[in-house]
Amino acid sequence: MxxxxxxxxxxxxxxxxxxxxxxxxxxxxxxxxxxxxxxxxxxxxxxxxxxxxxxxxxxxxxxxxxxxxxxxxxxxxxxxxxxxxxxxxxxxxxxxxxxxxxxxxxxxxxxxxxxxxxxxxxxxxxxxxxxxxxxxxxxxxxxxxxxxxxxxxxxxxxxxxxxxxxxxxxxxxxxxxxxxxxxxxxxxxxxxxEGGDWKLTGAKGRPYRILKSLHLEEGSLAEHxxxxxxxxxxxxxEVRFESFETKDAELVVVAYGSIGRIVKTVVRKLRQEGLKVGLFRPITLYPYPSAALVELAQEGKRFLTVEHNMGQMIEDVRLSLCGLADSAFFGFPPGNMPTPEDFEQPVRQALGR
Amino acid sequence: MYQDVIIAGFGGQGVLLIGNLLAYAAMDQGLNVTYIPVYGAEMRGGTANCTVVISDEEIGSPIIHRPIGLIAMNRPSLDKFQARLKDGGVMIVNSSLIDPGLAEKTRIKTFMVPMNQIADSMGNPRLVNMVAIGAFIQASGAMPVETVVKSLGQVISPHYKHMIPQNAEAIEAGAKAARG
Amino acid sequence: MTEKIAFERPKPLADRATHYCPGCSHGIVHRLVAETLQDMDLVENTIAVSAIGCSVFLYNYIMVDTVEAPHGRAPAVATGVKRARPDRFVFTYQGDGDLASIGMAEIMHCANRGERVSVVFVNNTIYGMTGGQMAPTTLVGQKTTTCPSGRCRDSEGMPIRMAEIIASLGGTAYASRVAVDTIKHLNQAKKALRKAFEVQVNGLGFGFVEFLATCPTNWKMSSIDANKRIAEEMIPYFPLGDFKDVTTGKGVC
Structure with missing residues (x-):
């Protein structure tokens, strides 16, 4: 590509x-x-x-x-x-x-x-x-x-x-x-x-087309x-995600985007100490990679969700894990610039080390 | 191979430019590199700093709280970042503007470089940033000084191409100052 | 005795009853638009942008490719359409609430950029579809469901004269106000509409026609009285005529 x-x-x-x-x-x-x-x-x-x-x-x-x-x-x-x-x-x-x-x-x-x-x-x-x-x-x-x-x-x-x-x-x-x-x-x-069967080009040699979101006729909106x-x-x-060092991990940290890569630095550091921690980084947030999380949960892993907010994606992590496992949460408040040091302690704590 | 550095100074000292220069030099060597600037809402004045991370591995965080390298081009930069520098880290101090007595010389490998004097002696005060990066490359051993010189053309606009030899000289002068 | 057809339905106009109330001007304006598209041979090259309000069902009556815009945003949507397909003819059809209230920013900037689009603006001084609330063009003293004592200048401001405002913008090639209450006015209206379309086709700039229109239901008037109100109350405040015409140099600027 x-x-x-x-x-x-x-x-x-x-x-x-x-x-x-x-x-x-x-x-x-x-x-x-x-x-x-x-x-x-x-x-x-x-x-x-x-x-x-x-x-x-x-x-x-x-x-x-x-x-x-x-x-x-x-x-x-x-x-x-x-x-x-x-x-x-x-x-x-x-x-x-x-x-x-x-x-x-x-x-x-x-x-x-x-x-x-x-x-x-x-x-x-x-x-x-x-x-x-x-x-x-x-x-x-x-x-x-x-x-x-x-x-x-x-x-x-x-x-x-x-x-x-x-x-x-x-x-x-x-x-x-x-x-x-x-x-x-x-x-x-x-x-x-591309788009040949719906796009507007002027109704030349074909019936005219309407692109709309209004559906007032009975049953029409429900059908839509x-x-x-x-x-x-x-x-x-279309689900996409990155799994990093999750294979033998006891704790999987779930984080996306920039926070995911910052957590990766923490994972690398703790791995050097022999701690079994991995990173699961969703790349598609919708659709959410729930099935992959379920697999990890079925392997008996524990979870920590880290976000640069006060708790949003954690809801999708918990929904995904529903009944199989829970996820701890660490929210880093917007307004501060996150660094690996900010996440190291929460990860250690979740690991219980 | 891993190297990170926070480069900090006044807006206008060319801090971001040498951050880019270092990053290009790393990229030209086939290394992974991240560069991230931090600045306030204002367009002019104030302080500026950037963080460059270079590694032969995939880079995780582009933001570093405890760096192993620091270039402090003015006093506020030293005040803000020195304490964060890891033990045994490399610090380049602009001794033209910063009292050398403020440096934690025992904890940190400190290099006093009178950047403004050196630039002035070369007849162009604006070369101060090139002196700084030259000193850092020499002191950290992150890469050969020539590789940075070779990448100058990537950060200096074609309009100022004629300035490249003088910038190269300033990098060498900085490196020489760090060799002591 | 042989039959002589004096009056035919323009081809782009659908052969169906409209949802408009008796005495409403939308039907007439729809017909004028359809006739003009046909006269100028634009039907198969047109992309229309419908708006929100009574005319939201424009696409049920004028049979051209149509995209529905959110309330007030038709000029922005039309900008996107025209930029994507500069070779197509693009028009919006908007009411007074849509264009002069919630969509004021979009219409002003679309005109000011001189987008090569044409705007059909139907001003009946009231929100029709939502049930007769005050519009930005509601006349002082006019009673609506949200100014039950009549529009008051001190608290609700004066009715906005859109054709004059649009004429003052640099990208406008043609801005006119017309009425459809008499045969004479109808003929003038059709000419104005054609010009608003022509300035787009000829690449001269933004074309705008304001139609003074009736809303007998929400005015609580008979169709005949509503039609009379155009001349008696609306035209005195909203004068007819061209406010800008770059093809003749006429207009305010």
Whole structure:
């Protein structure tokens, strides 16, 4: 997927390169820290790629522009950070209801409210539980390093079209601002036929098409919701995760994104002391890798969930483990910059060492 | 191979640039590397610092609370980060701006480098960051000094290409100062 | 005796009864839009953006590719559509609550960017679908379910004149206000609509037509009285005419 030259770039830029490589042709943005590198990059890159960049009047408008471009079957993206993503939820709900494909990037910052511009995982609930109004789901991909940010952004476009559904990239201010070497490739050729059976092109030589989320006729909305639910169930096959040193582990630490990689440093250190600890890092947050957690639980392992919030993903860990095991929890409050030292003691404590 | 370093100073001292330079040098050698800047909301002034981690293994945390390397280009940086430096770690102190008496010389391998004087003597005060990175590379032994010099072209924009030889000289001067 | 057909349904207009109340202007405006699309041979090249309000079912009556926008966001959705497919004809169809209240930011910036889209704005001074609440264009003294004593300037402000505001923005190529209460006005309206479509097709900029429209049900009037109110109360406050026309240099700026 990512052969070719190696660039030393920020996670934000990796997302933008990934979008370009995936054939993104429309980008709609609005400035907010810590994701400004993405619209800045796209303002230069989109015209060169024969596409369009619009700095919208608001995140509300940017997300609705995404909806419009998606309705035309053109690969499109918008990006923001937490407060801005709250504003995008309206369009995301409509896109889910109208079954439109699009990629939405959230470089999570501290909240609630204006919070700060530092990293946070406070938007887990918003990302994986729907976010906007109504009964819907979005696929959620959580990269833990810059290469993954690139690769998963490319994947996000494919998944968006495969399921005609919005796909979220959930990073944070650490991933957005840190730089790593990233292998990038040339843009793929997007299949002209993509979205051919639903996209709006003008009703030439075929019946006209309507893309909508309103279902007032009796029974229509119920039928629609059943159809959507079946679609969300079919996304199960997209589950991705990383297991690190879990094989003989007594304790498995569950952590995603930037926190996952910081925990990995702790796992390595404790392994050097001979402590049997491993890391389970969900890469898809929806669908959640529950089955893999159940397998670990069946092997008799204990769990500690570590998050950069006061307890959100822990609910999905416990739901996954339901009845088989429990998970301890350590929440690192948004507002502080996490380091391996912050997680070492909680891991030792959970290990009972 | 593993090396980490926090590089800290005033905004405008070129702290982030040498962080990038070090990272490029590591990348050019085929090593894994992470770079993360930390800064306040303000665009100008204030303090700046970045953390670079270099390893031949996959890198876990890009953020390091207790580093093994520190470049302190001004007094607030020393005050903030010296205590966090691991025992036996390497610290480069800008003795042009920092009282050498403040360094924990017995706990830490300390290198006093009068960065501003050296840069001034070369006729360009802005070379202070290059002096600093040269000293660090020499003192830490993280990689040969030439590899950093070779990567200069990756962080200096084509417009300032003519400045590369002078920057290279400043790196060498920093390395020389660390050799003592 | 031979039959002579004097009046045909425009092809893009669906052959079905609408859900609109008797005396409502939406049917007329729908017909004008359908006729103009047909006259300009745009039907198979059009992507419409429907809005929220009584006209939410636009796609049931005008048979062109259509995407439904959230409340007020049609100009943003239309921007996305047009940027994705610059070679297609794109129009929005919005009411006064949708366009001049919740969607004020989107319409202003869409016009200001000079998006090559056309906007059909139906101003009937009231929220129709939700049951007759005060709109941003409700006239001073007009009673609605949320200003039961009549709109008061001191607490609710003055009705917003959209055509004039849109005309003042740099990206607007054409901004006009029309009415559909008389044959004369109907003919003027059709010309204005065509121009708002033409400025898009010719790449000149943003096209905007405000239709003064009736809502007999929520005005609690007969159809005839509602039609009379257009001339007696609305036109005096919302004057008809072109406020900007880059093709003739006419207009306010």
């Amino acid at each position: 990512s052969t070719g030259k190696k660039l030393f770039i920020k996670g934000n830029e990796a997302v933008a390169y990934g979008a370009l490589a995936a054939g993104c042709k429309c980008f709609f943005g609005y400035p907010i820290t810590p994701q400004n590198d993405i619209p800045e990059f796209m303002s230069k890159a989109m015209p060169k790629a024969g596409g369009q960049f619009v700095q919208a009047e608001s995140e509300v408008a940017a997300a609705n522009m995404l909806l419009g471009a998606a309705a035309c079957g053109v690969r499109a993206m918008t990006s923001s950070s937490s407060p801005g993503v709250s504003l995008k939820q309206e369009a995301i709900s409509y896109m889910a209801g109208s079954e439109l494909p699009g990629v939405i990037v959230n470089m999570n910052r501290g909240g609630p409210g204006l919070g700060d511009i530092g990293p946070s995982q406070g938007d887990y609930f918003q990302s994986v539980k729907g976010g906007g109004h109504g009964d819907y789901r979005t696929l959620v991909l959580a990269p833990g390093n810059c290469q993954e940010a690139y690769d998963l952004t490319m994947l996000a476009f494919d998944l968006a079209y495969k399921y005609t559904n919005p796909v979220l990239i959930l990073g944070d201010a650490i991933l957005g601002q840190m730089k790593e070497p990233v292998s990038v490739g040339e843009p793929i050729a997007v299949d002209e036929a 919701n059943l159809k959507l639910a079946a679609k969300y169930e079919s996304m199960r096959g």
